Amino acid sequence: MTRRPEPLHGERDLVEQAARGDRRAFEAIYRTYARTIFAYVLVPMLGDRDDAEDCLRDTFLAAFGALPSYQWKEPSIYPWLKVLAKNKARDLLRASGRRQRLRGAFQEHVEAIVGEAQTPSDEEIQREHLRAQIEGVLATMNPRYAAVLRLRLLEGKSREVCAEVMDVKIGTLDVLLFRACRAFRQACDKQGIALQRELVR
């Protein structure tokens, strides 16, 4: 279940305390933003949970070191942390010599559909907008493809349940899901949603 990010009260004071080396204040900042950065920035960019955790740690270590030179900007430190996280993710991708597209990352698709958020609340709002956009694309697709995408990916039903609802065998369900994902991309193109294919190095 997704928790809607809550604003951090007295954030500016906490940031100033953390900049002076107060680890408890810095921990409060971490507890507030780590989940959002992990789920909305690093996993979409890296497509891998372990890499995202490594990057999250590096992001906050770098943030603690850079805080003394940080200039506060309303309403939150989140955009600054997000930029740090994205830079760390790019560094990881470059260092590993792997291409973002070969890891199943999807950040660029999110931004192509709904743009980039600047606050944790915006991230959640934009995800709801993304869901609405996806429903719009599904409405234009072959009903069986739309149904398998909705059941398996959006509703998270098990393969067995999906196969039963779709009245197919498990093996056939896998083929249906694969074809449906391919058809979704084509449907996006028809809707004028340009899902980028450039490789990010």
Add this chain to the structure above:
Amino acid sequence: MSGHERERPTTPSGPADPAWEAELRAGLEAEGGEGSVEPELEIARLLVHAARVETFDDAAAAKLWTDIERGIAPVPFWRRRWFTVSAPAALAAAAAVILVLAIGKSPKPGAEGGVASSADLLEQQFELLAPAARSEVTRTVEAERAELRGDLVALAITQGTSRTHGGAP
């Protein structure tokens, strides 16, 4: 269904779950295809993300904070880089200064201090023994001179009855 498929979780938890790739690959292979499933995987993950983001639970957050806290903890001065580099040099320099000062304060041979004390002792012993030794020498010289004079007088008396030697006694 193969054994591998049976082991696969039936409900992947989030967009980063590697099970999505296995499921799409199974679909590709079932229709006789091969190669990358990355374009389809991106779409699958995008849709899953729209429905439920990847979870980062309290236990994972606490574990990661432990790592971060270790990384930002103040380092004791004796474990800091500047100390490990400069401390041996400072110790060596201090030892050199102490050595130089010690050598500067030590007495020169034959001047004062330990060696000079031995000379003083010898001098004191000499002063103690010298008067007696001088007296003994004087006494011996006087005695031998008197004896020699006696011998000469006796010889002169003995020979003086016949001739003299330039008026010598």
